[in-house]
Amino acid sequence: MSCPHKIELSRSVAVGGGRAYDEHLAGCPQCAAEVEQHRQLAALTRANLPLVVPDAETAQRARGALLTAAAAARRDHVPATSPWRRWLALGVPALALAAVLTFVLVGTLREDATYRGTVTASADGTTFRRTSGAPDEVVRLSSGVLTVRVSPLASGERFRVVTADGEVEVRGTEFEVEAVEDRLRSVRVIHGRVEVRAAGAAPQILVAGERWDLRLAAEDPAPAPGSVVAQAVAQPEAPPVAPADTQPVAPTVALADAQPVAPTVAEAVAPVAPTRTTVTTEEPTGPVVTGRTDAPSRPRGTPSSGSPSSGSPSSGSPSSGSSTPSPRPPTAPAISTGSATPPPVARRPIEVLLDQGWSALSAGDAAAAAEAFEAAAKSDPSDPLAEDAWFWNASALVRLKSADAIGALEKFIKRYAKSPRTGEARAMLGWLVLPSDVDRAEGLFQAAAGDRSATVRASAAKGLLAVERKRATP
Amino acid sequence: MSISNVVPLRRAPAPPRDPLPVTDPPSVSDEALVAACALGEHTALGVLFDRHHRMVYGFLSRLAGTDERDLEDLVQATFLQALRAAKKFRGDAAVTTWLCGIASNVVRHHVRSEVRRKTFTTKLASVPRRPATEPGAIVERDQLVQRVRAAVDALPEKQRVVYVMCELQELPGVEVARVLDLREGTVWRLLYQARVALRAALEGREA
Numbered sequence A: 001m002s003c004p005h006k007i008e009l010s011r012s013v014a015v016g017g018g019r020a021y022d023e024h025l026a027g028c029p030q031c032a033a034e035v036e037q038h039r040q041l042a043a044l045t046r047a048n049l050p051l052v053v054p055d056a057e058t059a060q061r062a063r064g065a066l067l068t069a070a071a072a073a074r075r076d077h078v079p080a081t082s083p084w085r086r087w088l089a090l091g092v093p094a095l096a097l098a099a100v101l102t103f104v105l106v107g108t109l110r111e112d113a114t115y116r117g118t119v120t121a122s123a124d125g126t127t128f129r130r131t132s133g134a135p136d137e138v139v140r141l142s143s144g145v146l147t148v149r150v151s152p153l154a155s156g157e158r159f160r161v162v163t164a165d166g167e168v169e170v171r172g173t174e175f176e177v178e179a180v181e182d183r184l185r186s187v188r189v190i191h192g193r194v195e196v197r198a199a200g201a202a203p204q205i206l207v208a209g210e211r212w213d214l215r216l217a218a219e220d221p222a223p224a225p226g227s228v229v230a231q232a233v234a235q236p237e238a239p240p241v242a243p244a245d246t247q248p249v250a251p252t253v254a255l256a257d258a259q260p261v262a263p264t265v266a267e268a269v270a271p272v273a274p275t276r277t278t279v280t281t282e283e284p285t286g287p288v289v290t291g292r293t294d295a296p297s298r299p300r301g302t303p304s305s306g307s308p309s310s311g312s313p314s315s316g317s318p319s320s321g322s323s324t325p326s327p328r329p330p331t332a333p334a335i336s337t338g339s340a341t342p343p344p345v346a347r348r349p350i351e352v353l354l355d356q357g358w359s360a361l362s363a364g365d366a367a368a369a370a371e372a373f374e375a376a377a378k379s380d381p382s383d384p385l386a387e388d389a390w391f392w393n394a395s396a397l398v399r400l401k402s403a404d405a406i407g408a409l410e411k412f413i414k415r416y417a418k419s420p421r422t423g424e425a426r427a428m429l430g431w432l433v434l435p436s437d438v439d440r441a442e443g444l445f446q447a448a449a450g451d452r453s454a455t456v457r458a459s460a461a462k463g464l465l466a467v468e469r470k471r472a473t474p
Numbered sequence B: 001m002s003i004s005n006v007v008p009l010r011r012a013p014a015p016p017r018d019p020l021p022v023t024d025p026p027s028v029s030d031e032a033l034v035a036a037c038a039l040g041e042h043t044a045l046g047v048l049f050d051r052h053h054r055m056v057y058g059f060l061s062r063l064a065g066t067d068e069r070d071l072e073d074l075v076q077a078t079f080l081q082a083l084r085a086a087k088k089f090r091g092d093a094a095v096t097t098w099l100c101g102i103a104s105n106v107v108r109h110h111v112r113s114e115v116r117r118k119t120f121t122t123k124l125a126s127v128p129r130r131p132a133t134e135p136g137a138i139v140e141r142d143q144l145v146q147r148v149r150a151a152v153d154a155l156p157e158k159q160r161v162v163y164v165m166c167e168l169q170e171l172p173g174v175e176v177a178r179v180l181d182l183r184e185g186t187v188w189r190l191l192y193q194a195r196v197a198l199r200a201a202l203e204g205r206e207a
Helices: A006-015 A019-027 A029-048 A056-076 A083-105 A252-258 A265-272 A349-362 A366-379 A385-399 A405-415 A422-433 A438-448 A454-472 B030-038 B042-064 B068-088 B095-110 B114-126 B135-153 B157-168 B173-179 B184-203
Strands: A117-121 A127-132 A136-150 A158-163 A166-170 A174-180 A183-191 A193-198 A204-207 A211-213
Touching: A006 A029, A006 B173, A006 B184, A019 A029, A029 B135, A029 B157, A029 B184, A056 B042, A056 B068, A117 A127, A166 A174, A166 A183, A183 A193, A183 A204, A204 A211, A349 A366, A349 A385, A366 A385, A385 A405, A385 A422, A405 A422, A422 A438, A422 A454, A438 A454, A454 B030, A454 B042, B030 B042, B030 B068, B030 B095, B042 B068, B042 B095, B042 B157, B068 B095, B095 B157, B095 B173, B135 B157, B135 B184, B157 B173, B157 B184, B173 B184
Parallel strands: A136 A158
Antiparallel strands: A117 A136, A127 A136, A136 A174, A158 A166, A166 A193, A174 A183, A183 A211, A193 A204
């Protein structure tokens, strides 16, 4: 080993240089002397630049001065006028302006949100919309075929395509998903991994080249009970055979309301007792939420009212054609965020009730909001949105300072232990039980302290401080 | 969700901030305390002070070479600045390193002129020292302290900050680079240059 550069030699005094470095020093008096000089200098300066350590009295005085100065700095930011007058002078016009801008822009500027996925409609008549952006990005697919490319997700970020009866969660980069009449039909993974969660079935992980197809359930001659039908590597590129009773799906919305003809997951799975092949199974997880938690308002992009009959039928797009992943349909895929001309989507009761709840909550009517959220959750308990509904039901009860809030939060935490919102619910519950049960509050705050949301972590930290304060107070 | 939703029952007027020290809850990490500071929680600032004021005192005493009275001001300014900067804390360096970075900025703004720095050097005489057994040893020690102090003070600012953080406080070079917004290689180069300059100064020769 040749002599290292002097800067490297200097660095190695601080962080070490490894075995080769040590061996070199042992055989190189020049480098060894240089290193020794650095060490002597460090010892000399440490010994002669004294560390000043304040005594307890000085520290206490400095602490008091610090907190006083911090409080003064906060007061400096308090307006001289009364908060109520300031609110009238600035808040009302600002809110009015914000409301107007929201209504004007919400339909046209959804692309301002951060999106990790590029969604391509791969068939005519595909109807979808984005309901939320990163970090919990959700694309609501009602009908048709989507090809989705997702840039690498950061820690804590999710990307899902949700249908009425299931959802597909990204574990990788690129996949194709098809829905017919609001029902998940097939999923094909091009790159990476995705997780498919169909109603009433355990989640499944699909890797590149694998394909999940609901229709193959009916054709499987020897299905094993208790799992979802899936077809894996066996025919990743072959066009699936359309069942004889499959009907054209366009116009999707009109048909969805009039006469659903394609088999739903429940219809297909229950009687056939299906099986799955060569696809690894993960532990079943509870349904997951749609939308975001950071505002008591409806998720971005959620229409305020449904307009199921205004869609124009697409021409010549039979379901078998549009649902065939390969070869591609001849239609040119149009990259879209789904927001430029949002297609009409039939809104389910749970979505309507959730909308009502958010509207009531925004209007300050927590009681009505709690009722609407509860009705939403009970309207379809198996829907992934039910988790959303129960969370906001509990949240509304908390705002209402209702005695039922604690029970609602406990129920949510128990029912959706793996939900991304469980930490938030724990923090809320911690604050509620703090006056009566400090130990329990501490446990809840500790559990919430590891949440992926910085806001929840901060709330938990404040809670733990409050616990300590409460214990210190006789 | 805003914090008002997470802490829904704290709508009542907040009680006066408790100036008395609270028990340092070991379950709360430094990072969580900084996060709470970002929300304006002054109790968290108090706990953060309790945990790290000794380290900050020591760092500032070595970096600025001022007396205890000035040190109090600098320490207070450091923690006040930490309260303001808490929202920007990224968690890519330990909180101790982050505080040292803030303290070095505070000193930079505080010590703006060479004259001020010389004043600090003069004040160094009031810094308590270890007891010596002989009067001659006291004189020699004072002279050595002043020479080392003067040599460190004479370093260019970046070299001095890096030297004190890496060499005397023994903070990881990677983290020092992050909080000072430097490349890691630059940190090691500055440390080497500081060592060469200090050695030359203490040996009475040109670097």
